[in-house]
Structure formats: structure tokens, C-alpha cells
Amino acid sequence: MAKIMPLSEAVATFVRDGDSLALEGFTHLIPHAAGHEIIRQGRKDLTLIRMTPDLIYDQLIGMGAARKLVFSWGGNPGVGSLHRFRDAVEHSWPRPLEIEERAHADMASSYAAGASGLPFAVLRAYAGTDIPRSNPKIRQIACPFTGEMLAASPSIRPDVAVIHAQKADRKGNVLLWGILGVQKEAVLAAKRAIVTVEEVVDDFRVDAAHNAVILPTWVVSAVACVPGGAAPSYAHGYYARDNAFYKKWDAIARDRETFLDWMRENVLETRDFADFLARQTRGRAHVDA
């Protein structure tokens, strides 16, 4: 059964140095607040897993929290490069970053295999590409019925999955909707799961259809109520994607010193995500004035 607790306690209890960690979210519902808290608590030597590492992974990598990255597309969507990720791969700054690279179809299938308790995923993929050459874990397997050669890729089974959702009830059942990415699979594939939510309500069954995506409390370790916790990404029905911030991040992350200053001021020196959001709003009001 999930316990409802503050995010700081959830991270302190369930995320350890050296863990493999999947903070999933496909543009929507990205768990930024949880990422900040992991940085604040100084977790290190993490293996970070995610299909689409974006700003929060740029921050974790730039702060030296990660030893390894498992991913399929690393960029700032619609804007350009993740400069901290590139600096780590191209110049080993602030530390070398081992990478294990796959394609989206593979990672999506490998999470599903992990959630299914299977050792690997089978899919039709990679023929003719150089990707298996760069990642020796991608193998080929013959279909036992037809002999067709297919790609086999190890399941993804993180120590901890971290996601953001719209609602939880007081028992810790979780409801999410909109673009769902691989969050359900990531939670079911992981040993432990932390979910941050926009709000905790008495009962959400009244407004959720029978086939809504619900993660029962008994597959979740901790639920933390963090309104706005996906910002600058978005939570459908609550707030829109802050596209302007994604563009602004390009300039912040391009330079090591600017990045470190921003992280100190906005993450390390903030108490929690509410404090961070308040600072962002004050900063914006200042600019507007």
C-alpha cells in the first residue's frame, strides 16, 4: 500500500545512491519536482533511464548525479540540444557518462516486458542500422515458428520509477490521463514507485471511466501531493506546457557557470518545489514590470 507522505520523505526513503531510476513522462506529466528533490538530497551514481531525457535529466546530469544514461532520444523538444547531456558525452563534464542507447520502439517494448515479468522484449527493429553495434545488449533472435530474425532487447526493470499524475485518492490509488507515455509500464516494471500528484481527493472513481488509467495503491510505494509538480511540462486539465521556459533553458544550460548559478539559486537554495515555483512567478512578475 502506498503511503501518502511529503516528497522529501519519499525520496529519502525510496531513492538510494547507485539506484537505477526511471523518471518517466513523454512530454506530459514529467516529474520535475521529484527530480529537483533528488538533486537537493544529493543522490549520486544513479543510472538514469528514460525514453526522452529532457530538462530534468539535463539538470541531474549537469549536477553530476548520474553515472549512466539509458535512453532513446535526448533533446530539448522543438528547441535543440540538451547542453549538459552533450557536455557530459562530448567532454565528460562534470563526470563521464556511460550511455546505453536504444530506439523508442525498443524502450517502450522493454518497459512492457519488464512490467510483464519477462526477461526481454521481442520486436521487429534495427535491421540495417548501426544502433546494435553501439549497444551490444541488443541481440537477434529467430522466431521459433517462422525463422524470422527479430530484435531482442533486455527488459527495463528499474529500482525506482518516478512519475507525476493528476490525482490520487486517500488510499494512494493513482489516476492519470492525457498523453500517457510509458508511465504505467515503468511503475509496474519497477521494484519501488514514487508518484507525485496534483491533488489528493476522497474518491476519483466518480469521474473516471472504467478503463481509465489507474495504478492501484498496492503497486505504488509513496504518493506525494505536489501541485504544479510537472512544471515546466504540463498536467492535462491543470496547467499548460511552459514552452517559453523550454526555450529559455537553452541559454541557461549552454554555459557551465550559468547553469550552476541557476541550479544553486533555483534548486539547491529552494526549500521545496512550491518555493521553486514561487521564485519563478516572482521572477516573471519582475520581468513583466
Added chain:
Amino acid sequence: MSTLDYTTDEMMTVEAARQLGGGDVCFVGIGLPSAAANLARLTHAPEIVLIYESGTIGAEPDALPLSIGDGELANTALTVVSVPEIFRYWLQGGRVDVGFLGAAQIDRFANINTTVVGDYAKPRVRLPGAGGAPEIAGQAGQVFIILRQSPKAFVQKLDFITSVGYLDGGDARARLGLPGRGPTKVITDLGVLTPDPETRELTLTQLHPGVTLEQVKAQTGWSLKIAANLSISEPPGSSELRTLRALHERTRLAHGREGGA
């Protein structure tokens, strides 16, 4: 440019949109492909079905999405499915007619690199990586590629093949047994390239108005083959241009800055 009343990017997007037909199910990449596919939907192909890899099927965005998973895509889609489902049931399941891709680099056999420039272990430039492209390139019925032409993008040899076109040409792709036919058009800001039916080498088959052969050759990193019966693109029509510019204006307002092409 002063003699033309449209930009080369507009010409490229309009010509790319024209390649799409009415009932096509199109798996769309973000950026230039998304602009072209939505222009097609808003002009001659209202029945087109747009699928984005975020799981949105039948999206009809009013403004172009900045990311592959903007709320606008979910709000206007017929349905939103999970990412494992979009790749397994819809793409791998063989339900996509056209894959529409962008690229960082391309070679003469329409192979694409979006992974690294330089050595993989110690890259000069680390690019974002594969995303959904390798399986789109392998499994969509056919593939259109849209990118601006330059010697840095149209290279003699790729350092990394992220998504496969025709490998080293001839029957090399056929021998891989991929379900999809592969790239059938490469649309650029200078013209349109089409693979030769035998060798599969990209051949310039169409020039945009006002572009010279010398210009195209100078922007290509290999010795470019030119079709004997080279045609000239129809300039953008006033309705195409009006619709494209209105789409970009809505996008600019939605994102608080000017959009791309």
C-alpha cells in the same frame, strides 16, 4: 529573394505537403514534417490521419506543436494511446502508410544519421539519437524525408546510420526484409530528390523555381545525379501560402515566439 514573394522554406513545406494524399495514415515527426503534414490536412487532404509518436491518433492541431506531446495534440486527437501501443499495434502492426521524417544528415542512399558526428565513443557532436525514426523508416509503407540542403547535411558518408534508407543501394534494403518500401521522396529547400529505381541512388528530379543546378550541386556533399527529365516545382499557390502563414501565425501566438517553417 526579392523577386519571389515566398521563402525557400515555404516552398519546401508546400511541396512536401503536396506529396500527401487524402486518406493517408501518416506517422509524423516533429518540426518540418509536422508543418507539412498539417498544411496538407488544412488544404487538399482534409481526410488525412496524423499520428504522433506520443500516442495521439487523428490529431488536428490548430497551432503546430513545439514538442511531440503538446496538449494541443491530445485535445484534438480522435484517441490517445500509450507509447508501447503506438509503436506495437499501430506502427509495427502495419497500419501506417507514410512515415514523415526530418533528419540531421542524409547520404546518397537516403540513410539518416541523428546520432553522432564523429566516433560513437568520442563524438564531435552528440545528436539527440534515434527516437521513433528507425522503426518508422523500416515499417511505414513509404517514407518522405524533409530537410534543408547543405554540404553538412547531405554528406558523402554518414558516421552512423540511425535509420535505414537503401543502405549501399541496389537490392540491399530488399535483402533486409523490412516491411516498408523505404524513402520515396526527399524534399528540400532547393528541390525534390527521388531514389533511382535500380541503383536506389537519390537523383534530383525536381527543382524549385529560381534555383539553379549549380546551387543544388554546391549544397550536396556528393556528386549529385540529375534526372534527364528534370521538372520545375509549381510555385506555392496563394491559398497554400495563406494557409501556411496563418498556421505559423497561430503557432507564434501559441508559443510566444515565431515558429519554424
